[in-house]
Every structure is written in C-alpha cells, then in structure tokens.
Amino acid sequence: MKNLVLFRNNLRIQDNPALFHACQTGKVLPVFIFDENSTKKPLGGASKYWLHHALLSLNNDLDNSIIFIKGNIVDNIKILCQKYFIDAVFLDKSFTPDEIAQDIKIDSNLFDEKIKVNFYNCSLLWEPKDILKSDESPYKVFTPFYKRGCLAAPIPDKPAGKPEKINLIRHNENNKSLESLNLLGNFDWYSKLNKHWDISEKAALSKFSNFKNKKIDRYKVDRDFPYLDSNSKLSPYLRFGMISVNRMWHELLLLEKNGGVLHYMSELGWREFSYYLLYHFPSMTNENFQQKFNSFNWLNDSNQIESWKRGDTGFPIVDAAMRELWQTGFMHNRMRMVVASFLVKNLLVDWRIGENWFWDCLVDADPASNIAGWQWAAGTGADAAPYFRIFNPILQGEKFDPDGLYTTHYIPELKNIPIKNLQKPWEYNCGSEYTNPIVDYKFSRQRALLAYQDIK
DNA sequence: TTTTGAGTTGTTCGA
DNA sequence: GTCGAACAACTCAAA
Numbered sequence: 001m002k003n004l005v006l007f008r009n010n011l012r013i014q015d016n017p018a019l020f021h022a023c024q025t026g027k028v029l030p031v032f033i034f035d036e037n038s039t040k041k042p043l044g045g046a047s048k049y050w051l052h053h054a055l056l057s058l059n060n061d062l063d064n065s066i067i068f069i070k071g072n073i074v075d076n077i078k079i080l081c082q083k084y085f086i087d088a089v090f091l092d093k094s095f096t097p098d099e100i101a102q103d104i105k106i107d108s109n110l111f112d113e114k115i116k117v118n119f120y121n122c123s124l125l126w127e128p129k130d131i132l133k134s135d136e137s138p139y140k141v142f143t144p145f146y147k148r149g150c151l152a153a154p155i156p157d158k159p160a161g162k163p164e165k166i167n168l169i170r171h172n173e174n175n176k177s178l179e180s181l182n183l184l185g186n187f188d189w190y191s192k193l194n195k196h197w198d199i200s201e202k203a204a205l206s207k208f209s210n211f212k213n214k215k216i217d218r219y220k221v222d223r224d225f226p227y228l229d230s231n232s233k234l235s236p237y238l239r240f241g242m243i244s245v246n247r248m249w250h251e252l253l254l255l256e257k258n259g260g261v262l263h264y265m266s267e268l269g270w271r272e273f274s275y276y277l278l279y280h281f282p283s284m285t286n287e288n289f290q291q292k293f294n295s296f297n298w299l300n301d302s303n304q305i306e307s308w309k310r311g312d313t314g315f316p317i318v319d320a321a322m323r324e325l326w327q328t329g330f331m332h333n334r335m336r337m338v339v340a341s342f343l344v345k346n347l348l349v350d351w352r353i354g355e356n357w358f359w360d361c362l363v364d365a366d367p368a369s370n371i372a373g374w375q376w377a378a379g380t381g382a383d384a385a386p387y388f389r390i391f392n393p394i395l396q397g398e399k400f401d402p403d404g405l406y407t408t409h410y411i412p413e414l415k416n417i418p419i420k421n422l423q424k425p426w427e428y429n430c431g432s433e434y435t436n437p438i439v440d441y442k443f444s445r446q447r448a449l450l451a452y453q454d455i456k
Numbered sequence: 457t458t459t460t461g462a463g464t465t466g467t468t469c470g471a
Numbered sequence: 472g473t474c475g476a477a478c479a480a481c482t483c484a485a486a
Contacts, residue, residue, distance in 0.1 A: 141463065141483055337465065388478050389466045
C-alpha cells in the first residue's frame with residue numbers, strides 16, 4: 001500500500017494516530033500543504049513563525065522527506081496521488097468550522113478518485129459530537145460540560161505510540177522545500193522570539209515531563225503569579241500538535257490526584273470546551289455568542305487601541321503584559337485576563353480587536369481558545385464573566401506581582417519606583433519616561449458598568 | 457412542566 | 472485590617 005500522510009495541526013511523530021496507522025499499512029509519503037485561501041482568517045505572524053520551526057523540526061525527524069506545497073489543498077493532494085499511485089490518504093480530523101469544510105472537500109474529491117481517506121482525531125480528548133446533554137443538545141456551561149460530559153464519558157483513547165518503522169516513499173520534489181512556503185517573510189521581529197522557544201517535538205515532551213515532575217503539584221497556587229514561571233507553557237506546542245493531548249491526559253491519570261493535577265487537567269478541559277463551543281456554535285468565530293451584545297456601542301478609540309498594543313497605557317501591569325506578548329510571543333494566563341478586561345471594559349473596545357491582536361502576536365494563537373477566551377473576558381460568551389467583574393489593574397498588579405519583578409522586567413524605566421507606588425506611578429513624581437494613564441480608572445469602571453447595564 | 461441550585465480566575469463598600 | 476454583602480439578574484442543567 002502507498003499512503004499519503006497529510007500533516008496539518010498535528011506536527012509530531014509520536015502518538016500521532018494518522019501517521020501510526022499509515023505506517024502500519026504501507027509506505028508513507030509525508031506532505032504539508034500551506035493553503036492560505038482555505039480559511040477565512042490567515043495565520044498570524046507569530047503562528048507562522050512557530051509553524052515554520054515546527055515543520056523544520058518535523059522534517060528533520062522524517063529524514064527531510066516532507067513535500068511542502070503552497071497552494072490549494074485538494075488540487076495538490078489529487079496531483080500527488082496520481083503521480084505516486086497513492087492508495088490511501090491519512091490525516092488528522094478537524095474541529096474548527098473552516099477546517100471542517102476543508103475536510104469535507106478533501107473527502108468528497110478523493111472519493112471520486114477512488115482513494116480511501118482515513119481521518120483520525122489527533123487533537124482532542126473527546127470529540128465535540130460525542131458530548132451532549134441528556135436532551136442531545138450541547139452544553140453551554142463549563143462545569144457540567146467537563147464533569148458530567150467529559151469525565152463521565154469513556155476515557156480518551158490511549159496514545160498511539162511511536163511507529164515501529166516509517167517506510168518512506170522516494171520522491172523527487174526537492175524544489176518543494178519548507179523555504180518555498182515563505183512563512184517567515186522579512187520580519188526581523190522573529191529573531192527575538194528564538195531566545196524564548198525551543199521548537200521541536202523533543203522539547204515539547206521534555207517540557208511536559210519537567211512540568212509534571214517539578215511544577216504541577218504547586219500549579220493550583222503558583223499559576224497566578226507571572227514571575228514564577230510555574231505554568232507548563234505547552235500551549236504553543238499543543239496548538240500545532242507537537243505533543244499529543246491524549247498522551248498528556250493518560251500520563252496525568254497516573255499521578256496522585258492533588259489540587260495541582262486536577263486543576264491542570266481542568267485547564268485541558270477548557271481547551272476541549274473552546275473547541276466544543278466553536279464546533280456547535282460556529283458563528284461565534286465572528287459574532288457575539290450572546291446576540292444581545294450586537295447592539296453594544298463599542299468606543300474603539302484608535303489612539304487608545306494603539307497604546308494598548310504598544311504597552312503604553314500608563315497602567316504598569318497592563319503594559320508589562322503587552323510588552324511580554326510583543327517580546328516573547330506569549331503572555332501569562334492571568335495577565336491575558338487583565339489586559340483583556342482592560343481593553344474591553346475600561347477602554348470599551350470590541351473584543352474582536354483584541355482577539356485579532358492576540359491572533360497575530362501569540363505563538364499559541366489557537367483558533368478556538370482565542371475566540372472563546374476573548375468572548376469570555378468580554379462577557380459576550382458562553383458561561384462568561386459577569387459584566388460587573390472588572391479587573392482593577394492596580395490591585396491585580398499588587399496582588400499577583402507583589403515584588404514587582406514581572407512589572408519591572410518588562411518596564412525597566414519603573415525600576416526605581418518604590419514598590420508601594422509601582423502599580424500607580426502617577427502618584428509618585430519620579431520624572432520617569434513612563435507614560436501617564438490613558439484613562440482614569442474609576443471613571444472608566446463606572447462607564448463600563450453603565451454601558452453593560454444597558455445591555456441587560 | 458416546574459422547580460431548584462449553580463455558575464473559572466473580581467471589586468468595592470461599609471461595618 | 473478583615474469580613475460579608477452587594478453588584479443583578481439570567482440562563483443553564485438536571486431532578
């Protein structure tokens with residue numbers, strides 16, 4: 001048998017059901033097709049950077065045999081199938097609206113060519129279609145979804161393991177290189193990301209095992225403090241499937257179920273929930289999950305939006321977080337909530353503007369989690385934060401960066417401010433370069449409460 | 457059908 | 472400084 005393995009969102013050798021089964025039944029032609037027109041939203045810059053390096057590593061692990069193609073996914077699969085007398089195509093199953101549409105096209109087109117197409121769920125612990133309430137409708141609240149839905153459902157598949165042997169089909173497509181995809185473009189921004197990330201399947205596995213051995217027991221408490229580096233930072237690896245979530249889950253099941261372990265598992269549950277919501281409610285990709293917000297009058301002040309993006313709002317914890325994002329392609333979880341609350345509530349900016357910026361800047365920009373997270377923060381989503389929950393950036397900074405280590409790391413111009421003034425430097429006349437607050441916190445809080453009350 | 461309890465991550469105010 | 476209540480109903484999920 002000659003099998004074409006199409007890599008998409010699962011760029012790994014181990015525990016990859018599509019690759020595993022292809023290897024078991026025949027020889028393998030590994031292919032990656034970059035089809036920019038198949039999704040409504042092109043990949044963001046940081047995602048392209050990550051994807052490039054993930055592919056570089058995967059290709060290296062496969063004796064540099066991957067065929068890289070830029071263009072239409074269906075057309076190119078058909079061409080390769082004819083040229084190499086392919087019997088079957090193996091690929092990972094999609095769960096986001098655009099990619100599901102792509103799956104259907106691939107399936108029907110290859111059916112016409114009499115080529116067998118084998119989809120495998122390589123991405124999620126539970127398929128969204130399998131988790132439903134007793135009346136067959138989807139859950140909209142996380143806790144029952146997770147506890148009654150997921151945890152009561154059959155245990156997720158065990159990880160597939162590593163293929164015993166990968167017999168590669170020889171080909172002569174040397175011109176179809178990774179560089180031809182031009183994922184990196186000409187931006188110099190990427191060079192600084194290299195300092196922060198080791199992008200390979202091996203790195204993902206060792207990062208997980210390090211987290212499991214050294215951090216997870218304190219995760220429940222330490223996860224809130226951005227300077228502790230206490231979180232797994234596996235999100236970008238999970239985004240492109242450089243580690244199998246099934247493998248993670250089954251390894252976690254072997255641990256003593258303390259608070260840290262259970263909390264981390266529930267965070268994987270949140271990842272499931274995001275995909276689940278997007279699967280059952282695809283319109284939330286662009287629209288408010290709660291339609292009543294469609295009439296909300298966002299202020300969208302372009303100067304303030306720019307200040308937020310640059311990390312120049314005058315609120316140290318917000319600015320530190322936005323600069324972390326720009327410098328590392330990542331932002332700590334709690335900080336994401338703080339900057340999102342600030343943008344959406346204190347500046348009254350449409351969540352989609354924040355979502356787009358994160359999409360462009362985050363190396364872990366995930367099509368489901370990014371949307372679900374922003375809708376949650378904005379209060380427009382399923383099971384969302386109540387409207388009166390407005391994070392106070394001064395308080396959040398004092399509580400979760402008590403020694404100011406995170407804040408001053410990203411805003412060195414505040415190094416000499418006494419700690420009691422660090423989160424409100426405007427009360428301490430230091431002659432620093434640091435900017436004045438772009439809004440009055442108390443005023444903006446009241447304004448948000450009034451605006452959100454109108455929607456009720 | 458009706459009822460009941462619950463819902464990721466917060467802040468402020470007043471006692 | 473600490474603590475509980477208010478913030479505000481509303482929708483969801485399940486009995």
